[in-house]
Amino acid sequence: MGDGRGRRADAAAVVEARDGRRIRRRARQRRAAERRRTLAREGACEVSFLALERVEKRYPDGTHAVRGIDLSIERGEFVVLLGPSGCGKTTTLRMIAGLERHTAGAIRIGGRDVGALAPSQRDIGFVFQFYALYPHLSVLDNVAFPLACAGVARGERERRVREVAARVGIQALLSRKPRELSGGDQQRVSLARAMVREPAAWLMDEPLGTLDAEQRAEMVEFLRARQHEAGVTTVYVTHDQEEAMRLADRVVVMNGGLVEQCGPPARVYAEPATLFVARFVGSPGMNLVAGECASGRFTIGGARVAENVRAADGPLVLGLRPEHVRVDPTGSLRGR
Structure with a gap:
């Protein structure tokens, strides 16, 4: 009898702890949402969660891809890097991720200089244009893969996978293989894999580029809702203005390795800071x-x-x- 009461007490304690984590997470999400609304009104950052300070990138052949940019991103903000091909937006994202080493300046996440840290040490989730799903693994195992690499116990892995699967709407797909999914569903799986670790930031490099127009429109709404719900700092790269305007708290327009303008989408559209922004933003310009x-x-x-x-x-x-x-x-x- 005593053992039974003890097990029930332990189970109750686990449930209570889990509920406590959920309550705290929702409180963080509400605070992040309020900060985003403030940013949208003011077009400014009060606290820099992710900061680029005079960051440059030069390649051995002399190409100057990024030319000393400064950018401050607040916790929970959705920032879109927008610009034509070759403007330096993807290089900037890759430097934040640690996939490229910057040649000058500093990159800080949570106040810490991450220049010497490997990508796996930066607490970042990646979503790429090409989903990079393992074809021989089920959806469940694909989503659980980063947890398995981190040594998370099987039971906890499955619990967290099912929780995030419910949030992104792929509960019915967990037993399927990637080849059995549509492009939109594969991208949801890729997003779930980035979310399941509960990283400090999401980095997305043209994640909707391979989808057709209908799937892209659906995924734009889906991404914005999930990011708003999770309150995770997000940096998103695209050359698609419609995506940028619908997704972003702030749009960073880049050209020739420089930031031409940074601000809320409506302000960038209505009050372009340079002739390039005036011509580039809008259809027609x-x-x-x-x-x-x-x-x-x-x-x-x-x-x-x-x-x-x-x-x-x-x-x-x-x-x-x-x-x-x-x-x-x-x-x-x-x-x-």
Whole structure:
């Protein structure tokens, strides 16, 4: 009888501890969500969980891929690195991961300089464009693989896999092999594998690049919901503007190894900091018209367009998007 009561007490203690962890995790998620809302309003970071300080990358052939960028990312924030091919966004992600060594500057995670740490020591989960699932393993074993490598007991591995599988909606797929899954389901498995370790950050390198348009739209909503729920700091690389605008708390627009602009998606779209951002962001890009500013008046070809312009006298570029244009038959500018 005594042994039975002891076992029941032990079981109750395990359940209580598990519930306590769940409550604390949800509290962290709520705090992270509030921080993200604050960031979205202010477009700034109060606490730098992940920081790049004057980070550079030069290759032996002389290629200067990343040119001294500074970036601060707050805990729980979803940051998207956006730019054309060759702009340095993937190289930046790989340096954060430890897959590439930076040649100057510092990378800090949680306040710690991680420059000398291997990828496995940085407490980061990876999701790549190509899922890299083991074809001979079931979905359950694929998701559990990082836990097995870490020496987690089989029972605990299975419990954690089933918990994360429920969160990403793959409970019914655990016994299947990767070849039996759609592209979208394979990407969910890849995400579950990154989540199961409960890492400090997720790094995602164009994870939706191989999916068709319908799957991509579904996965964008799925990723945003899961990241919001988990409250995990996320750095996401893409050249797809629609993905960036729908996913990000902040968008970092890169070009030629430099950061052109960093801010909330709506601000980057409405208030581009450079001509490159104006042309690159939006489909079509912002219309740019050269004119002159004199005594606060902006003119194009002699026609007065705007008054009280706060700019120095001289050449000035007007940027406008289609939604800014209103047809006025009495206006001084004639269209075709």
